[in-house]
Amino acid sequence: MKSGFGSSSETGGGGGEVDEGSYLPGGDTLMHPVTASSLDAPVQLPIFLEEPMDAYVIKGKPASLTCRAAHALTVHFRCNGDQIEDTMGPAVTDFVDPQTGVRNVEAIVNITRNHVEEYFGKHNYQCQCVAWTSRGEIISRPANVVVACEYLLLYST
Numbered sequence: 092m093k094s095g096f097g098s099s100s101e102t103g104g105g106g107g108e109v110d111e112g113s114y115l116p117g118g119d120t121l122m123h124p125v126t127a128s129s130l131d132a133p134v135q136l137p138i139f140l141e142e143p144m145d146a147y148v149i150k151g152k153p154a155s156l157t158c159r160a161a162h163a164l165t166v167h168f169r170c171n172g173d174q175i176e177d178t179m180g181p182a183v184t185d186f187v188d189p190q191t192g193v194r195n196v197e198a199i200v201n202i203t204r205n206h207v208e209e210y211f212g213k214h215n216y217q218c219q220c221v222a223w224t225s226r227g228e229i230i231s232r233p234a235n236v237v238v239a240c241e242y243l244l245l246y247s248t
């Protein structure tokens with residue numbers, strides 16, 4: 092039996108058998124063999140790395156809201172209780188951090204003046220980020236989106 096990575100004592104196998112799946116052709120061993128116990132690791136709830144912040148729509152420039160979450164499978168925005176449609180331009184990117192092996196997902200959505208002005212609710216136009224895994228979802232703090240106004244004060248004399 093070869094010693095080192097892949098021996099039955101390290102991969103959880105029994106009976107002194109060698110786990111053939113942990114060896115590469117030529118006798119080289121893998122640095123981190125995949126074992127049944129590592130595949131059964133519990134799924135974590137997502138963690139927000141960045142939550143959307145309050146923003147202003149200024150003239151023709153939409154408000155841009157950003158959300159980043161670790162351990163998430165998907166991230167999307169929900170504004171005033173409704174999930175944002177793809178037509179509103181939510182850009183979603185994901186990557187795996189090479190140092191930690193943790194999946195990070197980022198979503199950016201642009202809210203225009205029309206979106207805000209077409210909303211007739213009791214409160215301000217609000218968006219929240221929703222990060223989801225198979226274990227559950229978490230919801231960010233609400234971010235208020237307001238149209239910035241210019242006030243021109245006329246003084247009569």
